[in-house]
Amino acid sequence: MEKYETFSTTADVGIRIRGSGYGELLQSAVKGLNLLYFDDHNLSSSASSSVYPFEFHGDSLENILVNLLSEIVFLLQNENKITTGLKIKEINETFLNADLLTIPADKEPNMEIKSVTYHNLKINRENNVLSTEIIFDI
């Protein structure tokens, strides 16, 4: 399995992600979401980049993941910003403090994501590798 890939359910879409730690899993989620939105996982920051601080106290890594992706969806939909990367300052299973690196959106996304769901969301741990699937309501 790649670190991130997209998939479809009958009515919706999702990303399959993995990483060797909490931080890498979340980085994969950002890239997977960009693949879904723009068919492009290698969007990078530029001179016009801006930074959005994101701090979240949750109850689990699943909870952090849903809220992080929800923030990225919000930034695109409302601020017209594409999140290109994540600069993690502090992370554990229930807390994330990071900067979201964004660039102005100069293209229309492939789809409108309404929400990030908890549907069947469970982060699996095997041989120190974390992996999961997240489904988006579109």
Add this chain to the structure above:
Amino acid sequence: MELKDFTQVSPYRWVLEKDKYKSSQVKMNVDAEVFATENILNNAIEDQAIQQVLNVSSLPGILSCSYAMPDIHYGYGFCIGGVAAFPADTGIVSPGGVGYDINCGVRLLSTNIPQDDLGNYRENIGYSILSKIPTGMTKKSNLRLSKKQFMKVLENGAEEIANHYTKTGVGSSANLKSIESSGKLPFNMPEIISQRAIDRGHTQVGSLGGGNHFIEVQLVDEIYDETAAAVFGLKKGNIAIMIHTGSRGFGHQIASDYIERLRKKNLGKIKVNDPQLIYAEIQSKEGQHYLQALNAASNFAWANRHLLMDDIAGIFEDTLRSSAQQLGIRLVYDQAHNIAKFEDHVIAGNTQKVLVHRKGATRAFPPGHKDIPQEYKTTGQPVLIPGSMGTASYVLRGTPTAMELSLGSSAHGAGRRLSRHKAIKFSAGMNVRENLKKKNILVFSHSNKGLREEIPEAYKEIDEIIDVTDGAGISKKVARLIPLVVVKG
């Protein structure tokens, strides 16, 4: 689970009895009942949608049955096409029984424009709708609302638009009665709406959105019930207009907010088969707050469709150089297909007030029902079931049978058959616009990829769903509408 686990109680009704079916995963509190052909039921078993019907049957206090309509398919929490009721006083409410696009719904307008009079104007109308009405994800509405004005929209729904923001007269307050619940549910707790929901919503009143949302100019192609069609203002050979959209980012955020809140509140306390089925007791603070927020989002959606209707009527006025009144543009009906509402139903012989969740299901109240407009008291309410981009949509009417068999509910649409990835693969090398043009359908969209995801082949046969709906008697066919112009988000 297999087909043989179900009892076929009539040609289109299948029951999974709680006392006979033993599941290791779910303890059913009521039977599960599906309106389907054998083909539809087999598909629903295969795609796990039936498992979701069973999950709902295990919710506490569920009354009657866990129902699934003929367009059943896999969703989150409830399946799409899921219907369930809970006691208003002691029952529960679940955001997963409504969905993220709160009060996603359909509005139908009739006209007295004969197809021939539309003629060469079709192209202009399609381009005008696409250029003037915001479609897609990041497009903001043409209407600029202050926060105070936006909160009034949440409070008053379509009425606020009718009173302050319409131009053509089609959207006048006299027509509000032709909207389910008159386009307004009680909302008086602005403090429970998150700032993020306001941020996402206040620029979107009067926008279509993306995905399967659409505006269609249609032809009334076939009439099955002359009397009802005449009452609905539908005449064979005339043009109709259909709008399909919902509460946009506002409703999506409300749903996310409350799934998150209920999840946190109940962490480790409530065990559900699917985290998306998290719920609150209706009478609890959380339950009351969600219901208020749900009403606000429902009001947003009705306001949204009301403003879009007025904008489209304006485009017809400008293009055909006649007033909306001269063109006979009339609001037939507007109905929600993702909502939870308090209604009276007969449960085990007794009438009681219940909270009915309909997720991808429409209300189908019969002639004489107190909650339908006076003008439809003899016919039953219009039931609007859109098809896919290249196929027919149907208008049906509500029936007493729906009250007896399905909590006054019916199907809501075609339902997807192919995932978006499969649709893209299927349509490789296909020119979707040209293919539809050969069928006399003009398609307008900013996204070619979006069109390929929405090809007609990606959806189930609407005719089979209508046959089941009509055959089971939960709504009866009135008219068939075929698309002439399609504008996709």
